[in-house]
Amino acid sequence: MEKEYLATGFRDVDGAQNQDAYFDCLTLLDSLPYYRKYKSRSYDLLELRPGQTVLEAGCGLGDDAFRMAERVMPGGKVIGVDASAAMIHKARSRDLAARLPVEFLVGDIKALPFANHSFARCRVDRVLQHIREPQRAIAELVRVLEPGGLLLAYDNDWGTFAIASDETETTRAIERRWRGSFANNGIGRDLPDYFRAAGLADAAIHPGTSVITDFETADKVYNLRATVQKAVEENLISASQGRAWIDEQIERSTKGSFSASLTAYTVVGKKRRGGAQTSGNCSSPSAVTRPRNAG
Numbered sequence: 001m002e003k004e005y006l007a008t009g010f011r012d013v014d015g016a017q018n019q020d021a022y023f024d025c026l027t028l029l030d031s032l033p034y035y036r037k038y039k040s041r042s043y044d045l046l047e048l049r050p051g052q053t054v055l056e057a058g059c060g061l062g063d064d065a066f067r068m069a070e071r072v073m074p075g076g077k078v079i080g081v082d083a084s085a086a087m088i089h090k091a092r093s094r095d096l097a098a099r100l101p102v103e104f105l106v107g108d109i110k111a112l113p114f115a116n117h118s119f120a121r122c123r124v125d126r127v128l129q130h131i132r133e134p135q136r137a138i139a140e141l142v143r144v145l146e147p148g149g150l151l152l153a154y155d156n157d158w159g160t161f162a163i164a165s166d167e168t169e170t171t172r173a174i175e176r177r178w179r180g181s182f183a184n185n186g187i188g189r190d191l192p193d194y195f196r197a198a199g200l201a202d203a204a205i206h207p208g209t210s211v212i213t214d215f216e217t218a219d220k221v222y223n224l225r226a227t228v229q230k231a232v233e234e235n236l237i238s239a240s241q242g243r244a245w246i247d248e249q250i251e252r253s254t255k256g257s258f259s260a261s262l263t264a265y266t267v268v269g270k271k272r273r274g275g276a277q278t279s280g281n282c283s284s285p286s287a288v289t290r291p292r293n294a295g
C-alpha cells in the first residue's frame with residue numbers, strides 16, 4: 001500500500017491509494033485530550049441553541065457534526081459537507097447518523113450548495129490549511145450564514161511547529177519540509193485578518209498549543225518518518241543525519257523528553273445585520289490579505 005502524506009493528501013482523499021490513513025488520522029486526533037478540549041470549547045463559543053441549523057464545513061468523519069447535533073436538539077439540525085465522497089460515506093455509515101439530526105453531503109467549501117443566509121452557525125476545523133484560496137472559502141461561509149450568525153474557524157499556524165532535538169539544523173530542515181507541504185501553512189495567524197476582510201464583526205481570537213509527547217503518535221499525525229525520507233531524497237539532510245534524528249526521537253520518547261508542539265487559533269466572528277458585508281462570491285482577494293505561507 002502506498003504511504004500517504006497527510007500534509008498534501010487531505011486535499012484529495014478520494015484520489016488516495018490508502019484512504020484508511022486519513023480516517024485513522026482523524027480518529028486518532030479526535031481522541032487526544034487537547035483536541036477534545038478545543039472542540040468542546042468551540043461549540044460553547046458558537047453559542048449553540050436548540051432549533052439552530054448549523055453547517056460543519058469539511059466535516060471529515062462527522063464527529064463535530066454529531067456533538068453539535070446534540071446541542072441543537074430539539075428542532076435543530078447539523079449539515080456536514082466534505083469534498084471527499086469517501087469521508088461522507090464513512091460519516092453517513094456511523095451509528096450516530098441514524099440517531100441524530102444530521103445530514104452529510106459531498107461539496108466544495110468554495111462553492112457550497114446552499115442559498116444565502118441558510119445557517120445560524122458555521123464551523124470549519126483544520127480545512128483551510130488545505131485550501132489554496134482560503135478567503136474564497138471564508139467568503140462562501142459568510143454568504144450562507146444568516147445576518148447575526150456566527151462563523152467559527154480553527155486552524156494551525158505551522159510556522160510554530162517545533163520538535164525538541166539536540167540536532168537543531170536537521171530538525172529545522174525536517175520541520176520546514178513538513179510545513180512547506182501545506183497549501184496554506186500560515187492560515188492560523190491569518191484568520192483574524194481574513195475574518196475582518198470578509199466583513200465579520202467582533203472577531204475574537206483564542207490561541208491554543210498542542211504538545212504531543214510520544215513519537216509514534218506524532219509520526220502518525222505529522223508523518224515524521226516519511227518527512228525525513230523526503231528530506232533525504234531531496235538532499236535537505238543526509239541519510240545518516242536522518243537515521244540519527246529518528247533514533248534520537250525514539251530515544252527521547254522512551255525517556256519522556258519527546259515534544260512536538262504546534263499553536264493553532266480559534267477565531268469567531270459575527271455576520272453583520274444589514275450593514276457593509278463583502279460579497280459572497282469573492283473571487284479576487286485583496287492585496288492586503290493575500291494568502292501567504294509561514295515559511
Ligand SMILES: C[S@@+](CC[C@H](N)C(=O)[O-])C[C@H]1O[C@@H](n2cnc3c(N)ncnc32)[C@H](O)[C@@H]1O
Binds near residue numbers: 026030057060081087
Ligand atoms: C484535516 S481534515 C479535518 C476534518 C474535520 N474538520 C475534523 O476536525 O476532524 C480536512 C477535511 O477537509 C476536507 N476538505 C479538503 N478540501 C476541501 C474542500 N475544498 N471542500 C470541502 N472539504 C474539503 C477533507 O476531505 C478532510 O475531510
